[in-house]
Amino acid sequence: xxxxxxxxxPLEPERYELRAASPYRFDLDRRDFFKFLGAGIVVxxxxxxxxxxxxxxxxxxxxxxxxxxxINAWLHIGEGGKVTVYTGKVEVGQNIRTSLTQAVSEExxxxxxxxxxVMGDTQLTPFDMGTFGSRTTPTMNLQLRKVAxxxxxxxIGIAAEQWKIDAQHLVAANGKVTDPQTxxxxxxxxxxxxxxxxxxxxxxxxxxxxxxxxxAGQSTPKVDGRDFVTGRHRYPSDQKLPEMLYxxxxxxxxxxxxxxxxxxxxxxxxxxxxxxxxxxVGVAAESSTLAEAALATIRAQWxxxxxxxxxxxxxxxxxxxxxxKDPSGxxxxxxxxxxxxxxxxxxxxxxATYTVAYIxxxxxxxxxxxxxxDGDQLTVWTGTQRPFGVRGQxxxxxxxxxxxxxxxxxxxxxxxGGKHTGETAIEAARLAKAARRPVKLVWTREEEFSxxxxxxxxxxxxTSGVRSDGTIxxxxxxxxxxxxxxxxxxxxxxNQRIVFHEVTSPLRQGSYRALAATANHxxxxxxxxxxxxxxxxxxxxxxxKNLKNDRLRAVFQSAAKQFGWGKAKxxxxxxxxxxxxxxxxxxxxxxxxxxxxxxxxxxxxxVVSAFECGAIVNPDNLRNQIEGSNVQGLGGALFEAIEFSxxxxxxxxxxxxxxxRFSDLPALETVLLDRKDIPSVGAGECPLIGLAPAIANAIxxxxxxxLRALPLVPNGLKTS
Amino acid sequence: xxxxxxxxxxxxxxxxxxPQTSLLTVLREHLDLTGSKYGCGEGQCGACTVLxxxxxxxxxxxxxxxxxxxxxxxxxxxxxxxxxxxVQQAFLDxxxxxxxxxxxxxxxxxxxxxxxxxxxxxxxxxxxMDGNLCRCGTYSRIIRAIHRAAKTTESxxxxxxxx
Numbered sequence: 001x002x003x004x005x006x007x008x009x010p011l012e013p014e015r016y017e018l019r020a021a022s023p024y025r026f027d028l029d030r031r032d033f034f035k036f037l038g039a040g041i042v043v044x045x046x047x048x049x050x051x052x053x054x055x056x057x058x059x060x061x062x063x064x065x066x067x068x069x070x071i072n073a074w075l076h077i078g079e080g081g082k083v084t085v086y087t088g089k090v091e092v093g094q095n096i097r098t099s100l101t102q103a104v105s106e107e108x109x110x111x112x113x114x115x116x117x118v119m120g121d122t123q124l125t126p127f128d129m130g131t132f133g134s135r136t137t138p139t140m141n142l143q144l145r146k147v148a149x150x151x152x153x154x155x156i157g158i159a160a161e162q163w164k165i166d167a168q169h170l171v172a173a174n175g176k177v178t179d180p181q182t183x184x185x186x187x188x189x190x191x192x193x194x195x196x197x198x199x200x201x202x203x204x205x206x207x208x209x210x211x212x213x214x215x216a217g218q219s220t221p222k223v224d225g226r227d228f229v230t231g232r233h234r235y236p237s238d239q240k241l242p243e244m245l246y247x248x249x250x251x252x253x254x255x256x257x258x259x260x261x262x263x264x265x266x267x268x269x270x271x272x273x274x275x276x277x278x279x280x281v282g283v284a285a286e287s288s289t290l291a292e293a294a295l296a297t298i299r300a301q302w303x304x305x306x307x308x309x310x311x312x313x314x315x316x317x318x319x320x321x322x323x324x325k326d327p328s329g330x331x332x333x334x335x336x337x338x339x340x341x342x343x344x345x346x347x348x349x350x351x352a353t354y355t356v357a358y359i360x361x362x363x364x365x366x367x368x369x370x371x372x373x374d375g376d377q378l379t380v381w382t383g384t385q386r387p388f389g390v391r392g393q394x395x396x397x398x399x400x401x402x403x404x405x406x407x408x409x410x411x412x413x414x415x416x417g418g419k420h421t422g423e424t425a426i427e428a429a430r431l432a433k434a435a436r437r438p439v440k441l442v443w444t445r446e447e448e449f450s451x452x453x454x455x456x457x458x459x460x461x462x463t464s465g466v467r468s469d470g471t472i473x474x475x476x477x478x479x480x481x482x483x484x485x486x487x488x489x490x491x492x493x494x495n496q497r498i499v500f501h502e503v504t505s506p507l508r509q510g511s512y513r514a515l516a517a518t519a520n521h522x523x524x525x526x527x528x529x530x531x532x533x534x535x536x537x538x539x540x541x542x543x544x545k546n547l548k549n550d551r552l553r554a555v556f557q558s559a560a561k562q563f564g565w566g567k568a569k570x571x572x573x574x575x576x577x578x579x580x581x582x583x584x585x586x587x588x589x590x591x592x593x594x595x596x597x598x599x600x601x602x603x604x605x606x607v608v609s610a611f612e613c614g615a616i617v618n619p620d621n622l623r624n625q626i627e628g629s630n631v632q633g634l635g636g637a638l639f640e641a642i643e644f645s646x647x648x649x650x651x652x653x654x655x656x657x658x659x660x661r662f663s664d665l666p667a668l669e670t671v672l673l674d675r676k677d678i679p680s681v682g683a684g685e686c687p688l689i690g691l692a693p694a695i696a697n698a699i700x701x702x703x704x705x706x707l708r709a710l711p712l713v714p715n716g717l718k719t720s
Numbered sequence: 721x722x723x724x725x726x727x728x729x730x731x732x733x734x735x736x737x738x739p740q741t742s743l744l745t746v747l748r749e750h751l752d753l754t755g756s757k758y759g760c761g762e763g764q765c766g767a768c769t770v771l772x773x774x775x776x777x778x779x780x781x782x783x784x785x786x787x788x789x790x791x792x793x794x795x796x797x798x799x800x801x802x803x804x805x806x807v808q809q810a811f812l813d814x815x816x817x818x819x820x821x822x823x824x825x826x827x828x829x830x831x832x833x834x835x836x837x838x839x840x841x842x843x844x845x846x847x848x849m850d851g852n853l854c855r856c857g858t859y860s861r862i863i864r865a866i867h868r869a870a871k872t873t874e875s876x877x878x879x880x881x882x883x
Contacts, residue, residue: 093819093856221815228820229808229827231755231795238754246749287749289741364759364767364821364855413757413821414855445760620815624858628818631857654764654853662846665859 033198037076037084040192043151043199044074045143071126073140075104075147077155081175081189083108083115085144088128089136090120090385091411092363092419094684095621096136098223099216102618103141106216107148109172110188112223120387120409130386132417132511134583134682137617141680150201158191210615210676219620235413236383237368237442244370245273246288247431247441248295250281251451254647255507257304266297273435274298284431284439308506309645314355317459317480321501332484332502337495342474346465348534353461354523356482356710357641358454358507360652362659365413366448371429372438378405382425383412390422397426398433416632417511418452449652454642455512456505458482460523470537470545477524481505483516486582486689489524491546507644513629514685517582518636518692522710525578525693529700539577539697540565551612551675552581555588558671559610563590572596573605574702578693584681585613586673589630589690591666593698600716604634604666604695611687612673614680619672622683627668629687634660637692639714724784728753729797739785744768746784747794755795755824759853766852769825770794776832778851795824798831806876807831810869811862818856826852830866839870
């Protein structure tokens with residue numbers, strides 16, 4: 001047997017995330033640094049060269065007296081003892097402002113309320129490629145821990161020097177360095193006073209082992225939670241500047257339409273600033289009401305070609321892929337063993353096709369941006385997961401250098417992978433440029449549904465062979481369009497052919513929480529269930545028979561135990577499971593459904609998730625992320641689907657596009673496996689992937705009906 | 721444009737606005753009370769929820785002229801100086817938020833619910849709150865927060881009655 005192995009399938013980032021712009025120059029040099037921050041102690045975190053390409057998308061670029069390019073975070077201890085941490089990561093509800101504060105607090109031995117995190121401000125924070133792919137916890141959390149540990153050692157060193165004793169005898173705790181022998185102590189403020197110390201991170205700083213974590217590893221409430229329950233926090237859409245105007249954009253009648261003619265006279269007469277620049281038409285006015293009224297008076301004619309509808313989608317995806325010049329030659333494939341022979345000699349052979357629809361992110365805060373020009377200097381406040389990427393897009397759009405653009409990202413009303421791009425920022429800036437005043441643009445929900453981007457739809461063809469004893473011998477898996485995240489199987493199968501086929505998507509598509517891992521796990525874990533039934537084995541036993549990975553076995557077994565797998569069921573009741581491995585985390589999800597075949601109602605009664613992501617940083621927030629993943633995942637699993645025809649979205653309102661509500665909520669139980677011996681990884685995405693197959697398998701268990709398309713039951717499940 | 725008199729968070733305002741303007745727009749643009757959020761503009765998500773004479777209403781589909789002279793309470797008017805409303809405190813204690821964009825509306829709806837039904841069952845909470853969306857999926861925590869707030873209010877009232 002010959003093994004031809006391609007390692008071209010990238011785990012992360014997904015292809016549409018690679019569009020991040022090239023690396024940028026660094027904004028502050030050392031002297032500016034203290035001028036800006038004030039005296040004190042600064043520790044900078046420098047990425048190892050191997051990580052530079054991965055995390056910042058570029059190589060070394062040093063110039064003159066500037067700090068090195070590979071810096072990805074820094075920490076400042078001011079003369080007053082205040083700790084300020086600068087990172088390009090952003091907060092969109094995943095609660096990293098809190099988890100990163102915890103990490104610093106633990107290593108530096110400072111209470112969390114003395115730490116301020118400055119995040120996602122392209123002028124103040126080091127370059128960061130973006131907040132996605134569950135990268136913050138495995139990378140930034142670790143780097144900040146190292147930075148904070150180094151700062152602590154500097155402070156101890158200063159105290160040791162002052163007291164003329166060995167640093168080893170001193171202890172840092174609660175914002176002070178103490179000499180336990182004499183009980184004398186010095187506050188960090190006193191130690192930082194009058195200094196201008198910069199330290200680049202020493203490589204071999206000892207970190208506190210997870211088992212000894214005091215703050216990290218515990219549940220810490222959201223650091224600025226009070227601002228959120230009082231309405232004081234200002235999201236991007238809440239930003240305001242003196243003299244600010246409100247913007248609105250005229251949307252074409254269909255995607256890819258071109259403007260033929262336009263009459264904007266009335267809008268101008270109403271006092272609005274009207275901009276027409278190519279296909280861009282927008283207005284800015286003193287109030288949002290006036291902007292809307294002015295927009296409504298504009299008469300425009302558009303021209304567009306006929307476009308695909310969702311009814312023809314899946315045929316198109318397969319067809320477009322086969323018409324590509326080199327259908328599978330882009331390296332996105334994995335071959336091992338001899339699949340065709342193995343299929344030929346299998347006791348049972350199974351072939352099935354699974355599909356997933358386009359779905360929308362529906363972050364509750366739509367895209368928003370406030371833009372302000374000072375000469376050719378542009379400042380934009382906007383909600384994005386890639387502030388530096390948006391800076392690049394703005395610089396490109398307005399033909400100005402990147403250092404003329406500052407993008408600031410206030411903590412934002414969610415994103416789920418849907419806010420990587422800067423279209424709203426560009427539109428607001430274009431209007432502000434014409435109006436010569438600051439302009440705020442908040443997309444309407446309808447705009448957010450139609451003019452953002454979607455989770456890719458996809459088709460998955462699976463062909464498999466299995467021996468009658470339940471050993472899988474052959475596995476052929478093709479994914480059309482939805483993506484390659486999570487495409488590889490973790491089951492032990494000697495003969496595999498796994499191919500991702502890139503397709504020209506009829507709709508604008510991009511990242512969505514968990515990327516294609518949702519689609520690929522849906523197909524794989526549904527198919528595993530089908531195979532188990534084919535050889536008449538218990539689905540759990542069948543999985544475990546073909547699974548060697550200890551961490552995955554552990555989550556399946558833990559979830560099964562908590563769920564009570566194997567218990568008797570009532571009529572209409574069904575149990576199912578799904579699970580897998582993604583973004584270095586391991587999940588197993590077990591679902592209980594109740595199906596009423598008369599009314600067609602499918603109720604998800606209970607969901608048990610067992611999750612393991614290494615050492616746990618904040619158990620309460622982790623549970624929150626897992627519960628949230630399950631609730632969000634319910635929508636895509638059961639009823640969310642974008643309908644479209646001829647370049648238009650047909651259900652682009654919340655009254656037409658159903659998302660999970662209180663009444664959809666199942667009982668959620670979470671089992672956390674804490675592996676203190678394994679570095680922490682992110683948890684915002686992986687927990688989502690087991691739910692859809694668990695529900696599909698449970699519906700089969702309840703009814704004998706095998707559903708192979710997401711959403712599973714947009715219109716219920718009636719007996720036909 | 722016309723003058724509309726509004727009583728918001730126990731303060732009187734006169735705003736110059738088209739009477740058809742939504743209350744949400746007036747709160748956010750004229751009064752700079754940005755705690756009430758825009759989420760859908762059609763009363764489907766509840767992010768804009770405020771209390772009008774104590775009842776939860778969607779301010780995005782409420783015309784400003786229809787609430788002239790009525791008592792309007794927004795999220796900004798809930799805490800008494802530094803003292804959080806029990807529902808606000810309960811949301812913090814239960815960590816009942818992620819991005820928290822829905823939180824203002826959730827809290828306002830919950831306040832209205834507890835006013836009407838001081839000790840709601842889970843089914844009553846789900847039924848009353850079903851018009852409020854949390855896209856991050858923190859529903860189970862919000863339910864716990866409402867139960868917690870109900871208990872705090874109950875014990876506080878109990879104490880008050882005993883004095």
